Amino acid sequence: MHRTATQKTATRKTAMHKTLVVTNDFPPRPGGIQAFLHNMALRLDPERLVVYASTWKRGREGAEASAAFDAEQPFTVVRDATTMLLPTPGATRTAVRLLREHGCTSVWFGAAAPLGLMAPALRKAGAERLVATTHGHEAGWAQLPAARQLLRRIGESTDTITYLGEYTRSRIATALTPDAASRMAQLPPGVDEKTFHPGSGGDVVRARLGLTDRPVVVCVSRLVPRKGQDTLILAMPRILAAEPDAVLLIVGGGPYEKELRKLARETRVTDSVRFTGTLPWSELPAHYGAGDVFAMPCRTRRGGLDVEGLGIVYLEASATGLPVVAGDSGGAPDAVLDGETGWVVRGGSVEETAERITVLLGDAELRRRMGERGREWVEEKWRWDLLAEKLKALL
Ligand code: GDP
Numbered sequence: 001m002h003r004t005a006t007q008k009t010a011t012r013k014t015a016m017h018k019t020l021v022v023t024n025d026f027p028p029r030p031g032g033i034q035a036f037l038h039n040m041a042l043r044l045d046p047e048r049l050v051v052y053a054s055t056w057k058r059g060r061e062g063a064e065a066s067a068a069f070d071a072e073q074p075f076t077v078v079r080d081a082t083t084m085l086l087p088t089p090g091a092t093r094t095a096v097r098l099l100r101e102h103g104c105t106s107v108w109f110g111a112a113a114p115l116g117l118m119a120p121a122l123r124k125a126g127a128e129r130l131v132a133t134t135h136g137h138e139a140g141w142a143q144l145p146a147a148r149q150l151l152r153r154i155g156e157s158t159d160t161i162t163y164l165g166e167y168t169r170s171r172i173a174t175a176l177t178p179d180a181a182s183r184m185a186q187l188p189p190g191v192d193e194k195t196f197h198p199g200s201g202g203d204v205v206r207a208r209l210g211l212t213d214r215p216v217v218v219c220v221s222r223l224v225p226r227k228g229q230d231t232l233i234l235a236m237p238r239i240l241a242a243e244p245d246a247v248l249l250i251v252g253g254g255p256y257e258k259e260l261r262k263l264a265r266e267t268r269v270t271d272s273v274r275f276t277g278t279l280p281w282s283e284l285p286a287h288y289g290a291g292d293v294f295a296m297p298c299r300t301r302r303g304g305l306d307v308e309g310l311g312i313v314y315l316e317a318s319a320t321g322l323p324v325v326a327g328d329s330g331g332a333p334d335a336v337l338d339g340e341t342g343w344v345v346r347g348g349s350v351e352e353t354a355e356r357i358t359v360l361l362g363d364a365e366l367r368r369r370m371g372e373r374g375r376e377w378v379e380e381k382w383r384w385d386l387l388a389e390k391l392k393a394l395l
Helices: 005-016 034-042 059-071 089-101 115-124 137-141 146-155 166-173 177-183 202-209 230-243 257-266 281-289 312-320 350-361 364-381 386-395
Strands: 018-023 049-054 076-080 102-107 129-131 160-163 216-220 248-249 273-277 293-296 324-327 342-345
Touching: 018 034, 018 089, 018 248, 034 059, 034 386, 049 089, 059 076, 059 202, 059 230, 076 089, 102 115, 102 160, 115 129, 115 293, 129 146, 129 350, 129 386, 137 146, 137 216, 137 386, 146 160, 177 281, 202 216, 202 281, 216 230, 216 281, 230 248, 230 257, 230 293, 230 324, 230 386, 281 312, 293 312, 312 324, 312 364, 324 350, 342 350
Parallel strands: 018 049, 018 102, 049 076, 102 129, 129 160, 216 248, 216 293, 248 273, 293 324, 324 342
Antiparallel strands: none
């Protein structure tokens, strides 16, 4: 029996299991969640993927940058004109239309809340699998009554809520029904082990900055109080007492920069602290490579609302072969094998931070061992390809 063209298309569409990604967090907007989504998207079959995302910025520049980015992707990206996609009736209608038009059978919400509220409408329109991903901030929200309600509803109407690590799982699960909590699955971002690797060009960066032969402590992150660059600056006098040539290389930009520069002056360590500002992505591996030790003693703030989700930078440092000193905020310890790939210190503790960094700067063999173990761990557990397989299975 011959099938009609329509039947064939329908059969093919169902068999193809296409996925609709609904997200506010997608490049060219920069950031950790955006990179997470993009890296996953690049590892799904481009023929079976449609991304519905907001536009990066208001005005012509934002629209043009978004369009230029989209044109380079192997999959289809549909932009909403708004810069902030919300689960409004209009946006939900668009998502439903895209689901139908492209014959998608699964949906991935790049961030569970609030767009996960579209789930019932998409289910009704034919979605068979709905996966909603959580990042760091939901663990903080899970303390707030309104956000708990929201997460609970989203948990009930999706098949799987994903979490980054044990810390975020335990917090978010308390907001869900027992049934939704039991359907949770781990989906952390990965690390590109080919981009971040030992010998990534650190010598060139050191030479450029005049740091050849000096012990370098590197921190790569946005400059916000939670990340603990201030603790590192305050730790410098103690570190310098043991290692007078040591330099703190602060990579990244952000609203806290002025304060940090002021703190370096007040602590009288300006000669031993370098700020690079925000760097293009292509410069990051070599800047990790410029360090002997990676340190970011992050701390939890605002009563638990401002908390680290995972701390992917520790894994990027490990992939580069550096030992890491991490803070104990939220899920940061999930990215460190304490005592093996580095150490976890009390976030905000100047003494502990200084002590661990000093020990590492003074012991090349220990640095090598921890760096090698870190590299190995990333290859075993944190490769994107491995994690994308997990997502495919969920979808
Ligand atoms: P978040 O910013 O709090 O989400 O912290 P994460 O650790 O989850 O994500 C940080 C990501 O941003 C990591 O992949 C960093 O390598 C990256 N990053 C931090 N600073 C810079 C920078 O100056 N330039 C670029 N291109 N990436 C950066």
